[in-house]
Amino acid sequence: IIGNVAKVTVGNGIFRILFIYSAFAIFLLYFAFKAYQENKVVTTLFYTVFAGYLFYKVMQSMNYSATSTIERNKIKEVKFIDAKYGATRSRFEIIFEDEKGKIKTRLILLPGSLNNGENETKKALEIMKSEKIYT
DSSP states (O other): OHHHHHHHHTOOTHHHHHHHHHHHHHHHHHHHHHHHHTTOHHHHHHHHHHHHHHHHHHHHGGGBOOOSOOOGGGEEEEEEEOOOTTTOOOEEEEEEEOTTSOEEEEEEEOOOGGGTHHHHHHHHHHHHHHTTSOO
């Protein structure tokens, strides 16, 4: 029930944010063009590189999903990525098949170092192992 309510109210929210990033990259390209017309080479390069990076990340993120529920029989693989202290958070990457038959990735971020992250990560790993989702 919760998954159906989330699907109706929020949907697959990843496409909305990817649209916003794409629009921002287009604005950056516009500003790069204006800077090019004014012979501002450094500004033009900065805007162009940043816009290219955003487009690259949008393309890379197209296979991510924000779905709230995943059926166990649809899970293909579960990866655990440990945190780099002070820089990243631990996370699970769930690779699964969606209702349309496409392979998607769902990121599950765990609490960071400011929120008792090490203990919460240990608990999450124990739960995933006890449920035989992660080995």
